[in-house]
Amino acid sequence: MKRFDGKVALVTGGRAGIGRAIARRLRDEGATVFTAQRGADEEFRSIPSDLADPAAPARIVGEVVDRAGRLDVLVNNAGMMQESAVAAMSLDDWQRNLAVNLTAPFLLIKEALPHLRATRGNIVNVGSVEGLGANPGHAAYCATKAGLHGLTRAVAVDHGPEGIRCNAVAPGWIDTDLNLEFIDATPDPAAFRREIGRIHPVGRTGAPEEVAALVAFLAAEEAGFITGNTYAVDGGRMAKLSLP
Template structure:
């Protein structure tokens, strides 16, 4: 398929994990793909940026426009997770989570809108099932992802008239390198794998490419009547009630 032939996409956090899978999928379907993250990317054209530095985000968009002359797809994937309860989290850590996970996507969208308006482009935000529920000690992460879901709907409402669509995906447990390393560090790896699989009705955890497939669909013209939606990609985890 070449759904993105002649189009330019920016994927933040595209060097690894879900972001890399998205970048590969969009490139495989014809897009010219740029990634943006703190470090260099040897696979894609890239922009190095610290997402906690608000001044750097306008430069990310301008760098893509300077190189390509257009922007058709913006995927806000970069984020961070810090573990602490509300009581134990410092204000500095709280603000850093919100800055990277919520304010950075807001600013990237803000700076990208004039260019997306020209191309009738699309925005896909990578939220989380923790924007709907919450794991222990993820207060800031859950709050920031819930905020990103709300921002997704607001952008869709405000800019649908400009021909711009905005949706979000909310992944559950996905086998990124980070999660696989976490599993490998468990005392009984096989038992952990069995248990983590059991909480999903499909009986397993997800793959980055499965998230990327949905992102590509939402970014493509065939989803032209879909906007302001949050799609869970969680193997049915959020649909299953615990036993009494």
């Protein structure tokens, strides 16, 4: 028997990158998987959605339950990152980052809670090491991911007595298609790869499947005594002090 046989999972942003790896891992372990993001998903049961729309979460959760009859696992993975410092960011841009990265997970959790109570299900939020530290020019991304880590703790505390667990993962540099395209667009991709590898104690960057493995563990019954925590998946990057 697989860990998620008979269970239903919703993965936002599941069409590409880390979300795709999570959706595939949960499916391969027996789950019925729905994804929600802009545009159609040819691989999974897809619910095309603009997560900046505050009406989208209720529609997404409602469709999952209508089609599958239950919800066991919610993975809030969808997000956006805009390059901008505080001084250069407009209020409209700030609000859109907040809407996608923090308000959408809040609303999805709110809509999912009645169904997760019924199944004693759980939530995994995909945060970031930038919710723990900061790279230059990522003001909104850092703020919203830190907020998502805080929301994770609050949900775990408030809803643990109802049998609902909530954890977060905080990926570091992961070799998604977008990151690989970014590297290939640099003047010397080979040199960039060497340099980015050096900042990680393990000597390399991560794979989406490595994040998915932790998400699957946290969503599974064997992690039943784990809740309210954020786990870095970063090759030791946040543990390493810079040289003087």
